[in-house]
Amino acid sequence: MRIAYFDCYSGISGDMTLGAFIDAGLDKDVLLSLPDKLHLPQVRIEIKKVLKEGLSAAKVDVIIPTESEHRHLKDIEAILDNSDLPNKAKELAKKIFTRLAEAEAKVHNVSKEEIHFHEVGALDAIIDISGAALAFTGMGIEKVYSGTISIGGGQVKMAHGLYPVPAPATAYLLENMDIRFGPVKKELVTPTGAAILAVLREEGQCPPYRIKHIGYGAGTANHPGIPNVLRLVIGETESLLRTDSVIVLECNIDDMNPQIFPYLIEKVLAAGALEAYVTPLVMKKGRPGHLFTALVNIDQENEISGIIFSETTTIGLRRHKLERYKLRRKLLQINTQFGEVAVKEIIKNDGKTYCYPEFEACKKIADEQKLPLIEVQKILEAELNDG
16 A cells, blocks of 8 residues: 655644655656646746755745735635646645634634635645645555644744734644644744645554655755654555455356346355356256356355355355455445446556446436436546546
8 A cells, every 4th residue: 555654753744745746756747747737827836956964855935926816715615726737636635725724714613615715715725635635646645644743833924913923824724633832933834834734644553564755845945953754755655455364155057047147147246156157068968057256255255155055946056265366445335427436446466446336327327317327437437537
């Protein structure tokens, strides 16, 4: 499993996060093309290498025009929905913005829909959050962990006056995270950085992992004696391939009405079989027959064997234990242009994630929409995997 570890010994911000992803291997063009994908031609991104107290790091600057527009959450969501970002990145970016808006709403005792201040709607925040979402989904990262987060100290100037570090919304976003004050009396964790962590970060301790890539993202300020960088470590916790053991049950049948086989398959699958299928055979004396096969978990062997004996004419079953490799997968419900669809998400051995709509869901849509089933499958696979 591919993980990311955020080492926030000098805090975290949106631009530091983007720089860390670039330094850890994210293609620069992915980020440089982000304004075009968001249809924000007035925004420009610059990426360069800098030294922070002798440590090389990537510095990402978002160049934006002076603006007075204070966007609401729905305005941000409209920008993301109308963008050319992959669907997974869109949804993740919206989730981060929602979390940020909820924290600000809690501070001001209003609904998240009423929030309309600069921190949520600024163009640089849109770039930072959508860029982080694009990097997370595009680099095949499954889980994010962090250590203790240095938040700085002192006070931060806001629209309504001076507030102690961490700023009010940042404090809410850092709930359930380990923090420490220092090492400087400045704000080291921005609301944008905290929101990214709040959504991506897993609870609990980071598991052991093998380091694959390390990236450093530079902040703007210089702290004498302390490199103002975010360290991002990309690692693998174990192989993407999984192994398990199953029991194969099989029998040859040549004296049963073959119309029973579909019913038998449905029945053993309903009882928990992992797979069931029928293979045509030519048996002794040239008689046509069928090989019935069921793959079952060890603890289901007796129950499914009983079903096979009671529903068929066989008088014997062969069994053998089988070791198998399998890719990581999980079942999800994902919103698509056809509504919510059951989807199987699979992580291939190249670390990339692919989604496949379940056959029954496609069949139902085809019937309801009066479309060819194969067309529904192609449309959904393209949408779920961004073409």
